[in-house]
């Protein structure tokens with residue numbers, strides 16, 4: 001590859017159906033196996049209480065950082081194919097149960113707002129299950145719209161809200 005520019009991106013990984021941990025591991029391994037994608041950071045796994053739609057099972061969540069020569073939309077589409085390969089069925093409940101969810105959070109400092117892709121992810125700054133694992137990888141990463149670090153965003157969340165435990169707890 002000549003003159004490809006390499007970008008930094010973060011994904012949130014989640015599952016609350018079936019073999020949750022297995023699905024998350026499959027998602028991470030499949031992202032790492034993509035052409036023009038290299039894994040540069042992986043968080044621990046967390047057990048997390050469901051948010052937004054609470055009448056569903058707890059999730060396993062994690063985050064990864066990658067270096068990629070892909071563009072954001074190609075990366076998004078590749079992630080959607082991986083979700084589908086993990087048996088993801090897009091049901092009627094917007095925030096409902098899923099075998100595998102790979103959410104593109106950041107792509108460098110890109111700000112994108114199209115029907116297909118919104119960057120940074122529009123809800124990431126309110127979600128402990130996203131911010132905690134991203135902070136495990138790179139606490140100083142700056143949210144390009146909010147202008148503060150992911151660690152500062154994590155510290156702003158209400159104490160006690162949104163239970164997040166490491167898998168060993």
Ligand code: PH2
Pocket residue numbers: 013014015048049050051052053059061094095096101129
């Ligand atoms: N994903 C959702 C909705 N709610 N809650 C937790 N704890 N973890 C998730 O990954 C999650 C959620 C929709 O994508």
Ligand code: MG
Pocket residue numbers: 014101103
């Ligand atoms: Mg999601």
Ligand code: MG
Pocket residue numbers: 101102103
């Ligand atoms: Mg998603």
